[in-house]
Amino acid sequence: MLPIVANKTIFAMTDQDPPNHTFPQETPAKGDDAGVAGYASTQLRDELYAEPMPERGLFTFNEAVASVFPDMISRSVPGYPTVIAMTGVLAARHARPNTNIYDLGCSWGASLLSVAKEPACQNCQLIGIDNSEAMLSAARNHLAQLPEGKLITLQAGDIADLQLTNASVVIMNYTLQFVPIAQREAVLGRIRKALMPGDLMILSEKITLQDNELNRHLIELHHDFKRQQGYSDLEIAQKRDALENVLLPETREAHFDRLKRAGFSQCDVWFQCLNFASFIAIA
Numbered sequence: 001m002l003p004i005v006a007n008k009t010i011f012a013m014t015d016q017d018p019p020n021h022t023f024p025q026e027t028p029a030k031g032d033d034a035g036v037a038g039y040a041s042t043q044l045r046d047e048l049y050a051e052p053m054p055e056r057g058l059f060t061f062n063e064a065v066a067s068v069f070p071d072m073i074s075r076s077v078p079g080y081p082t083v084i085a086m087t088g089v090l091a092a093r094h095a096r097p098n099t100n101i102y103d104l105g106c107s108w109g110a111s112l113l114s115v116a117k118e119p120a121c122q123n124c125q126l127i128g129i130d131n132s133e134a135m136l137s138a139a140r141n142h143l144a145q146l147p148e149g150k151l152i153t154l155q156a157g158d159i160a161d162l163q164l165t166n167a168s169v170v171i172m173n174y175t176l177q178f179v180p181i182a183q184r185e186a187v188l189g190r191i192r193k194a195l196m197p198g199d200l201m202i203l204s205e206k207i208t209l210q211d212n213e214l215n216r217h218l219i220e221l222h223h224d225f226k227r228q229q230g231y232s233d234l235e236i237a238q239k240r241d242a243l244e245n246v247l248l249p250e251t252r253e254a255h256f257d258r259l260k261r262a263g264f265s266q267c268d269v270w271f272q273c274l275n276f277a278s279f280i281a282i283a
């Protein structure tokens, strides 16, 4: 975790300086011999941005991205294994029998695999929704190889026009950031309506900080994290360009305000590593 201290030496660091720190190895998901969400058994390495690209293409969740997604997200999002492992733990405290637990933007189903390990969640319907057919196809293959996979139902759908019903937990890990900002409040409003008072939403996002200098500092540390995970400067730069105007991060405060306007009674950040935060919101 980042020590948030007003230290002039830290703030003076630039992209040219070699990182002088080593990020800790992250703990794999509880009881999961194959690492987070069984991902250790998947082989494909993300090298999608390794060669110079003459034209900047917008990032999409196409077949190429879907095929390397476990490696991509594990090496790009600091704190990802912790968030995934804890998603099941948090969900278990709020799961009500015979209700739906939704994972919106489920990708390969990592969050629901964590939920499926929890006995308290096993009397619920676990429903993963995604609008990328390539991602759903990869998820079907992955879940078919894991015992918990049979507890999970996958559906094609767009978060912007979903009808959610009878939910006790809604998970949205690293997905709202891809929804146009103008649509986000309506999405959260529909999620809130599907929940009863006391129910849970888990929302994980890349965030920006209000303080520009500190924000830049966290971005540089995130790039150091990616270098340590084996990404080159070219890969980091090309991926950043592809994500510009596609992944739109907001501040913690913007998320708090919107969650309140959408009708959640309480919300806070339960975990943050660099510029990636995970919010808990109670209906």
Ligand SMILES: C[S@@+](CC[C@H](N)C(=O)[O-])C[C@H]1O[C@@H](n2cnc3c(N)ncnc32)[C@H](O)[C@@H]1O
Residues within 6 Å of the ligand: 061, 073, 104, 105, 106, 107, 108, 109, 110, 111, 129, 130, 131, 132, 135, 157, 158, 159, 160, 172, 173, 174, 175, 178, 179
């Ligand atoms: C960064 S990934 C989410 C990772 C996943 N939740 C996890 O923790 O492993 C974002 C996912 O959201 C999906 N997605 C993006 N926009 C969407 C939308 N409007 N409706 C449904 N799914 C969407 C993408 O296809 C992708 O699979």
